Structures are given as structure tokens and as C-alpha cells.
């Protein structure tokens with residue numbers, strides 16, 4: 588059985604991985620007054636965070652439903668990133684309206700006929716589509732770089748790759764080891780039984796004077812204004828190959844998306860590629876192993892930006908005996924997989 592840990596924590600926490608998950612968890616640990624060290628593999632390690640669009644958006648699907656736990660997550664997200672910008676002295680949080688055009692006249696009629704049932708406070712209806720509030724984007728690369736500098740200045744960041752043989756000595760030195768390894772987590776012997784379902788994604792960075800820079804456009808993908816007439820266009824999904832290279836089919840798909848957005852004149856300036864740490868039941872993996880002082884903070888799929896702050900707070904709260912991680916995110920749901 589999993590139990591809420593209510594012991595006093597005297598030794599540092601070791602976090603493995605400085606992608607978005609390890610970074611956000613490390614900041615939360617520091618905010619809670621605990622000591623932390625972070626190990627991260629060299630930059631050549633293939634990640635998700637360095638390719639991310641960084642969008643947060645509380646509305647999902649053709650039926651414009653609010654996302655899972657949207658009220659809780661989005662109330663938490665704004666003060667979290669605003670506070671972190673102050674701590675790091677760096678801007679990376681950009682609230683921005685998001686526009687979802689109706690797919691076609693038929694869909695428009697279908698949605699308008701159900702407007703009263705659909706309405707959930709994140710939507711403002713217009714003739715051509717809906718405006719989504721509480722949306723925007725995080726410049727994940729800037730957040731990660733500024734955090735790394737901050738951790739290095741505190742002497743708590745180390746460029747090191749964890750291997751399982753390291754474990755016995757580490758468990759003496761650290762109170763607990765939390766794995767934030769992104770899709771590499773599926774190779775970790777502690778977590779390989781969990782249902783990872785990684786999804787490779789590709790994204791295009793362009794320069795164009797055609798689209799508006801005032802809002803994110805979301806129609807079969809997204810067009811995200813970065814400023815200075817630069818945009819991110821995304822994103823693709825693949826489940827059959829996970830090489831760190833871009834592939835031509837994905838490139839074609841992204842160019843087609845530009846067609847939907849009626850962008851015909853543009854200059855390609857970059858291609859980004861990563862693997863999302865998605866899961867079979869589309870819920871994160873958060874929690875401690877039932878019998879060892881090792882834990883996992885992973886499985887945030889394509890919604891890391893909006894999910895991680897809330898769940899980092901809940902996870903650290905659980906260690907301190909103050910909170911419980913939501914049952915749908917906690918790895919308590921897999922207790923049958925762990926032999927104790």
C-alpha cells in the first residue's frame with residue numbers, strides 16, 4: 588500500500604533530469620524550503636522540452652470542452668509562472684488570447700445549438716469562432732536556460748547521467764531521488780512497467796508578415812506569434828519512430844497547416860523535433876515507489892506547461908504530509924504493478 592510520507596526531510600532531494608518537469612519540480616522544492624540537487628544529461632540528450640511550443644490552453648477537442656482539472660490548473664498556473672519570472676529575473680510567460688475558428692458552417696451550427704451546455708467560462712463566442720481566455724505560451728527554452736544559470740549559481744546543478752548502479756550510494760546521501768527523465772523514463776528499471784506512450788513531434792519556426800501577432804490561432808494545429816514577425820507552427824504526432832532527426836513527411840504536414848492558416852509568404856528559420864512523454868491513459872505519472880525512496884514526476888505528454896506547476900505543488904505537499912496527489916495522476920493507480 589502507498590502511504591502519505593509525513594517524515595521530516597533533512598537530506599537533499601536529488602532530481603534526475605532538467606527538462607521542464609525537473610526544472611519546475613526543483614523550483615517547487617526550493618520554494619518549500621528543502622534542499623535539492625539536479626543532475627541532467629548533456630545537451631545532446633534528446634528531449635521534449637527544447638522543442639515545445641509552450642502553449643497553455645484550457646479548451647480541448649472539437650466540442651470545445653474544458654481540459655481535465657482546468658479550473659484548478661489554470662488558477663495555479665498564472666501566479667506560479669509570474670512568481671518564477673521574478674525569482675529568475677527573466678521574462679518567459681506570455682498570456683495571450685487564443686482564437687479557434689469554427690471548422691465549417693455545419694460545425695458552427697452544431698456548436699451554437701449547444702452553446703448553453705458547452706459554456707464553461709473560458710469561451711467568448713464570435714461570428715467566426717471562439718476566443719479562449721486564460722491561454723498563452725511559455726518560452727520554455729528561456730525558462731530552462733535561466734533556471735540552469737540559477738541552479739549553477741547555487742551550486743546545485745550537475746551535468747551527469749544517472750545509471751541504475753549509482754543507486755545504493757545515492758540513497759544514503761539523498762532523502763529521495765525523483766526521476767524526471769521524460770520519455771527516457773521508459774528505460775528506467777523502476778518505471779518500465781508503467782504505460783508510457785511516447786509521441787514524437789515536429790515544429791516549424793517561420794518569419795512572415797501575413798498573420799496577426801496579437802493572438803494564437805488554433806485550427807488543426809497552431810500558429811504561435813513569438814514577436815518580431817516570427818511564429819511557431821505545430822505540431823505533428825508520430826508513434827512509430829523516435830529518431831532525433833526531422834522527417835520530410837512532417838515537414839510537408841506543417842507546410843499544409845500553414846495553408847489552413849492562409850499563410851502563403853514565409854521564410855523557414857528553424858525545425859524543432861522532440862519526443863513527448865505521453866502515457867497510455869493520458870494522465871501523468873506522479874508519486875513515490877511503494878517501498879523505495881525513489882519517485883517519478885513524468886508523463887505530462889503534450890500539456891506539460893499547464894499540468895506541471897499544479898502537480899509539483901501537490902507532489903511536494905504529499906512528501907510533507909500536507910496534500911495528496913490527485914488519484915488520476917498518482918502512480919498509486921498502478922500499485923498492482925509494483926511487487927513489494
Ligand SMILES: Cc1cc2nc3c(=O)[nH]c(=O)nc-3n(C[C@H](O)[C@H](O)[C@H](O)COP(=O)(O)OP(=O)(O)OC[C@H]3O[C@@H](n4cnc5c(N)ncnc54)[C@H](O)[C@@H]3O)c2cc1C
Pocket residue numbers: 603604605606607608609626627628629632633634635636637638639640641642643747748749750767768769770771772787788789790821822823859860861862863864884885886887888889890891892893
Ligand atoms: C513538437 C512539440 C511541441 C510541444 N508543444 C507543447 C505545447 O505547446 N504545450 C505544452 O504544454 N507542451 C508541449 N509539448 C510537450 C512538452 O514538451 C512536454 O510536456 C515537456 O517538455 C516534458 O518535459 P520533461 O521534463 O518531462 O521531459 P524532457 O523535456 O524530455 O526532459 C527530460 C530531461 O531528463 C534528462 N534525462 C533523461 N534521462 C536522464 C538520466 N538518466 N540522467 C540524467 N538526465 C536524464 C534529459 O536529458 C532531459 O533534459 C510539446 C512537445 C513537442 C515534442
